[in-house]
Amino acid sequence: MLTIQDLNVYYAKAQVIRNVNLHVKAGEFVSVIGPNGAGKTTLFRSIAGLKEYEGKIGFSDHPLPVEPSHIVRLGLIQCPEGRHLFPYMTVIDNLLLGGFRHQQSNQALKPELEKVYQLFPVLRQRAYQIVRTLSGGEQQMVAIGRALMSRPKLLLLDEPTIGLAPIVRKLIVEALKKISEAGVAILLSEQNVPFALEHAQRVYLLETGSLVKTGTAEEFRHDEYVKKSYLGAA
Numbered sequence: 001m002l003t004i005q006d007l008n009v010y011y012a013k014a015q016v017i018r019n020v021n022l023h024v025k026a027g028e029f030v031s032v033i034g035p036n037g038a039g040k041t042t043l044f045r046s047i048a049g050l051k052e053y054e055g056k057i058g059f060s061d062h063p064l065p066v067e068p069s070h071i072v073r074l075g076l077i078q079c080p081e082g083r084h085l086f087p088y089m090t091v092i093d094n095l096l097l098g099g100f101r102h103q104q105s106n107q108a109l110k111p112e113l114e115k116v117y118q119l120f121p122v123l124r125q126r127a128y129q130i131v132r133t134l135s136g137g138e139q140q141m142v143a144i145g146r147a148l149m150s151r152p153k154l155l156l157l158d159e160p161t162i163g164l165a166p167i168v169r170k171l172i173v174e175a176l177k178k179i180s181e182a183g184v185a186i187l188l189s190e191q192n193v194p195f196a197l198e199h200a201q202r203v204y205l206l207e208t209g210s211l212v213k214t215g216t217a218e219e220f221r222h223d224e225y226v227k228k229s230y231l232g233a234a
Contacts, residue, residue, distance in 0.1 A: 001024050001025055001026045001028075001059065001060060001153065001154055001185050002022075002023060002024040002047070002057075002058070002059055002076070002154055002185070002187065003022075003023045003056075003057070003058040003059075004020060004021060004022040004023065004047070004055070004056070004057050004058075005021055005055055005056040005057075005058075006019050006020075006021065006054075006055040006056065007019070007020040007021070007022075007043070007046065007053055007054070007055035007056075007057065008020075008053065008054040008055055009039070009042050009043070009046050009051060009052075009053045009054070009209075010054075011042075015209065016039045016042050016209045017039050017042055017043055017046065017053070017209045018209045018210045019055075019210070020043065020055075020206075020209075020210070020211055021211070022204055022211070024154060024185050024187050025185070026153075026185055027180075027183050027184070027185055028185050028186075028201055028202070029176075029180045029185070029186045029188070029199050029200050029201050030185075030186070030187050030188070030200060030201065030202050030203070030204070031187075031188045031189075031190060031196035031197065031200035031202075031203045031204070031217070032187065032188065032189045032190070032196075032203075032204045032205075032206055033189075033190055033191070033193050033196045033197075033203060033204070033205055033206070033220075033230065034191070034205055034206035034207050035191065035207065036191055037208075038206045038207050038208060038209065039206055039208070039209040040158070040159070040189040040190075040206055041081050041158055041159070041189065042209075043189070043206070044078060044080075044081075044156050044158045044187075044189055047064070047076070047078075047156060047187075048068060048071060048076070048078040048080075048156060049064070049065070049066060049067060049068035049070075049071045050068060059071075059074055059076055059154070060074070060153075064076075069101075072101050072150060073101050074153070075150075075151065075152055075153030075154065076152070076153065076154045076156070077147045077150045077152035077154070077155055077156065078147070078155075078156040078158065079143050079144050079146075079147040079155065079156065079157050079158065079160065080143075080158050081158040081159040081162065081189075083139055083140060083142070083143040084143070085131050085139060085142055085143060085146070086131065087130070087131050087132035088130060088131075088132060089130070089131060090127065090128050090129060090130060090131065091123055091126050091127050091128070091129055091131055091134070091142055092113070092127040092128060094131055094142050094146055095113060095116060095123070095142065095145050095146050095149055096109060096113070096149070097146065097149075098145070098146035098147060098148070098149030098150050099112055099149040099150060099151075100150075101150050109149065112148070112149050112151065113149070115148065116145035116148055116149065119145070119148070119175050119178060119179070120141040120144075120145055120171075120175065122138060122141065123138070123141055123142060123145060126138060135168075136163050136164060136168075137164050137165065137168030137171070137172075140160055140161075140164060140168070140172065141171075141172075141175075143160075144157070144160065144172075144175065148179070148184075152184055153184065153185065154184070154185040154186075154187065155179065155184055155185070155186050155187070156187050156189075157176075157186060157187070157188045157189065158189045159189055159190060159191065160172055160188070160190075161190065161192045161195050162191075169192070169195055172195075173195065173198050173199070176188075176198075176199060177199050180199060188200065193220075193226070193230040193231060194231065197217040197220055197221060198217075199217075200217045201216065201217065202214065202215070202216060202217070203215060203216070203217055203219075203220045205220075205226070213225070213226070
């Protein structure tokens with residue numbers, strides 16, 4: 001579904017992504033792990049069309065368009081780090097904005113809205129609450145729900161657990177499992193390695209802009225370097 005070949009990304013003269021090669025199959029759950037500053041967000045911004053790059057990115061066997069709105073219409077949807085919600089609008093208005101690519105009435109988007117409410121029941125209760133008054137965990141649910149309203153084929157999730165309590169992270173894990181089981185491919189970027197390994201089928205380790213390791217989640221759990229550097233093993 002997604003193929004990345006020899007990706008290089010620069011900020012001015014500083015290179016932050018170096019010769020990255022990565023792929024995601026249809027319906028697959030893939031995690032990109034690495035420390036803060038490794039280049040994970042830059043990688044995701046490049047895929048979403050928000051950062052210029054050198055190399056090739058393909059989606060469903062075609063070159064990825066340059067224009068972000070065209071990328072969204074293909075079904076490649078990003079849930080960005082920091083959520084980027086509309087804080088003075090209600091929960092339901094934020095969610096409905098996620099369905100803009102379908103050019104349908106709010107009434108026609110009700111089935112998608114219902115799916116989000118089933119995934120995150122608290123959002124039904126908070127539907128007419130102003131987003132800025134929600135907890136951080138509830139805001140993250142809105143951000144994921146808004147992305148799902150676009151009916152993604154591939155969902156890019158950039159650092160969804162930053163600042164969240166363990167109980168909320170557990171809810172997000174359960175939600176991602178259901179999203180994956182529904183056939184949506186997921187590419188997850190995470191500093192929280194145990195969270196990233198929870199349901200991933202394959203994992204990439206990104207450090208200082210380069211991929212240094214790839215394998216299954218099980219292989220990562222038993223890898224000595226990963227255990228010492230990211231899983232707190234002695």
